[in-house]
Amino acid sequence: MRLVIATIVALLGTTLGVSYDGYKVYKIVTKTEAEAxxxxxxxxxxxxxxxxxxxxVGKxxxxxxxPNAQSQFEFILKTTKMHFSVEIEDVESTIEAERRYHQSRRPLKSGRITFDQYLRHDEINAYLAELAQNYPDNVTLETIGQSYQKRDMIAIRISSGPSDPPKPAVFIDAGIHAREWIAxxxxxxxINQLVENPYYSLFTEHVDWIILPSLxxxxxEYTWDENRLWRKTLSNGTRCIGCDANRNFGYHWMEDGADDDECSEIYGGKEAFSEVETQNLRDYLADTPNIKGYLSLHSFGQYVLYPWSYADVLPDNADELQGLGEQINNAIEAVNGTTYTVGSTTATLYAAAGASQDWAMGGAGIDIVYSIELPGGGFFGFDLPPSEIERVALxxxxxxxxxxxxxxxxxx
Structure with missing residues (x-):
């Protein structure tokens, strides 16, 4: 039976398209480690x-x-008596519904913000520019570099001003995986609350906040125009384009949890820091003094994760990270009852060698480092409905x- 299954797996097709007509989403619950x-x-x-x-096991x-792999896959699931169900019969129809919603919304005036729809990259940068113009005493914009296709990667520093000694800074990024729109x-x-809500001015008195909303x-942009479920960057490849930027950082690069096949969703790149986007973040973190905390926003799954991602080992300050992670979870839970699982990435979720959080700690020397996997929603998790944006964000x-x-x- 193992030989039969292995043969079927090897014969499955090899190409995904940007249309998801006929694609299905299966929900599977494993009963044994062999099934996993x-x-x-x-x-x-x-x-x-x-x-x-x-x-x-059991999750x-x-x-x-x-479509061309479904009959063989279902045969394997049935042959091994694995429990499964079909969650989505046609993925494309769910993407079309989301697209129609955003097409129905009135365009925003340049530099404005809303939380009842998702924004394009130019709209994000326009809002940051508006804040810099309206709040020059508190807001500084820093272009950390340009992307492969020459889009500006703009970070906003929110601060009450210089101090002696310099205040600690925290760095937050989002959107390293393209399809995770909620991040x-x-x-x-x-950014909106820290800059435009006077109540939160207290939170910038003793800490500088540096936030990069689009890594x-x-x-x-490719998820808007071509392929809603695209995950990677868009650098040129031999057979497939792009790289999983969160497997491309040069700390234990291409170890467990990364793939050297450039068509894989977790392709780590042809070398560490092959992607200009990861180079830009590396250089910014290395060159910016006094960054004491790093946090990367992802979706989905409701996890507060800390290093290490390359293997099931813990950093020296794991107890501190676990304790602060639980405080973060408690604060989130107090709002709507949403709970997060707190733990190291590999032990709690999976190995992901070459992740940004590992480099932030092991490369940039930042002690307090997390990735947060935000809640999922919609039909396939990454399409959290716009009506839920403000709840999750708050x-x-x-x-x-x-x-x-x-x-x-x-x-x-």
Whole structure:
């Protein structure tokens, strides 16, 4: 039977298109580690896109499967008596519904913000420019570089002004995975509250906030115009374009949890820091003094994760990170009851060698480092309905406040 299954896996097709007509999403619940191991054999196959990790027996797993692979895949699931159901019969129809919603919205005036729809990259940058113009005493914009397709990667520094000694700074980025639209939206909400809500001026008195709302702008725009479920950057390749930027950082690069197949969703790149976007972030973190905390926003899954991502090992300050992570979770939970799982990335979720958080700690020397996997929603997790943006952003902001204020209490 193992030989039969292995042969079927090897014969499955090899190309995903940008139209998702006929693509299905399966929900699978494994009963044994052997079943989980079998599913892992599909992870590098281009006809399969796993939207949740295969890390714990009994935990539901969602995977999108191309039409030409579905009958063989279902045969394997039935032959091995694995429990499964079809969550989405046609992925394209859900993408079309989202597209129609945004087409129905009136265009924003340049430099304005809303949280009842997602914004394009130019709209994000226009809002940052408007804030810099309206709040020159508190807002500074820094272009950390340009993307592969020459889009400006703009970080905003929110500060009450210089101090002696210099205040600690926290750095937050979002959107490293293009399809995770809620992440830039949450970053924008945090910016909006810290700059435009006078109540939160207290939070910039002793800490500078540096927020990069769009770390992968090319991929993000590609999800609007070409392929809603695109994850990677858009650099040229031999067979496939792009790289998983969150596997491209040069700390334990291309170890466990990354793939050297350039068509894989977790392709780590032809070399560490092959992507201009990861180079820009590396150089900014290395050259900017006094960054004491780093946090990267992702979706989906409701996790507060800390290093290490390259293996199931813990940093020396794991107890501190676990404790602060639980405080972040408690603050978020107090708003709407949303709970997060707190733990190291590999032990809690999966290995992801070459992740930005590992480089932030191991390369840039930042001690307090997290990735937050925001809640999913909609039909396939990455399409959280616009009506839910403000709810998720509001509760997450409570956790971000705890993160920022930690450095005041610790006098780091």
């Amino acid at each position: 191991a079998l599913l892992r054999t599909f992870e590098s196959n281009e006809n399969f896109d796993f939207w949740s990790s295969i890390n714990k 539901p797993i969602s995977v999108m499967v191309a 830039p939206a949450v970053a924008l909400y945090a 992968n702008p090319d991929g993000y 509760e997450t902001f409570e956790g971000l406040k705890v993160f920022g204020q930690y450095f005041v209490a610790q006098k780091r």
